[in-house]
Amino acid sequence: MEDDVKVLLIEDDVAAAEMYRLRLVADGYTVIIGHDGHEGLRLAAEEAPDFIYLDLRMPGLDGFEVLERLRAEPATMHTPVIILSNYGEPELRERGLRLGALEFLVKADTTPAHLSQTVERAVSPRSLPSA
């Protein structure tokens, strides 16, 4: 059921990107990685991903700027974005959610399995547990 779901990871920490990629691929997703904000935006425009994970602290363009630009583009305006950050400060969380992020995850508390579940929930809302 996850066939053809394309996930874009915008993450400059190679070790983190590679780890999350392994799990997402094992769960059947197609994964592309943008290693900084600019590459992330380019891939978002060219590859039309179904889902985006976004790091905050990156060289050049930070995650908030990337999110603003994604929201300003008609093609990516509605693509679900989850922020995946080393930081967990409430003000960052608020800012991210206000800019339209679906969720704000702190990396140290987010196992690859947990991450993969968030895509599943986001791209197939009908499969949500009836809690």
Added chain:
Amino acid sequence: MQLTAQLSSGAGAARDVRVLLLRDDLLICVAASGALDPAVPAACRVADRPSFEQAITSGEITGGPEIVVPVQADGVVVGLLVLGGGDALGEDERDTWLRLAGLLGFGISRAAIVDDLQQEAERSRGLERLKGEFLNIAAHELRSPLGIIRGYASMLSEGTLPETDRGTALARIAEKAEEMARLISDMLETARLETIGLELELEPVELLGVIDAALAEMRPLLGVDHRFPPVERSGAIAVVADRKRLTTMLTNLLDNAIKYSPGGGDIEVDCERDGRVARVQVRDHGIGINAEQAHMLFTRFGRLVTPETSHIRGTGLGLYLARETARLHGGDIHVTSTLGGGTTFTVVLPLA
């Protein structure tokens, strides 16, 4: 020694008064106004030490061309009032000068207490700041490697990791655990330095051996485009040093070189004798910094955060500790850098 003022005790004629204070075994001249005269101490020491010492031994007002009134703070002679004017002291005048000396002594002892309290307060503010910075490191810098360790550990225990990726996973876990260990050891070392001070464990050390150990420790952290070229060897170079701390100092410099040359390139380490010192250079070809900002690198938490470096993780402790370590060894660290052209750190250590 001409530092005099005209003062009258009220009971006699106006006299020239010099105030001499003893601090840290130096005589400091104070004009009657109370202002310190930084130009005078040396002259003062030469000119007045004998009469001062005499007064300390006798603890009494002496006769002669100058009348000396000891100033005591908490029972210790800390200074003198030196009265000129020729005439011997009358009973009333003597009492007045003694009272003045008593008040001065009382003031000095109170000032010393206030000084101590201020120093204590400053120290405790410093430790408070340090605590805040440590919490910040714990919140941000330790979380990142922790996330990778947890992530791979969870995948290994769930069995969701493909067989072919297990080796990579274990290598990553080891590497990130190592990163955390280094962060924690930098934090502990800083805390030690700021509270009780570092005690070096000195022994004869061969520098090339230390360099080899540091390179071996950092090799796993090299990016694919990085390289440690072979170190040129022109014979053993012996220093007396704390081997462990010297190695840590070099790994901190190498760590810095790796982090701030994201495009890769050679990271060269040279070691040479130069007269009575040994010189170790760590050179990268990375992003570099402005020459004017270079000195800030060594201040505690003095990381230079720019758009190019804001994503690079670091505690701002490594270079600070590196320089403190070099200085504890009687040496120092210098830096030269050009923006976009790389950075060279030079460690200077006295030869054994």
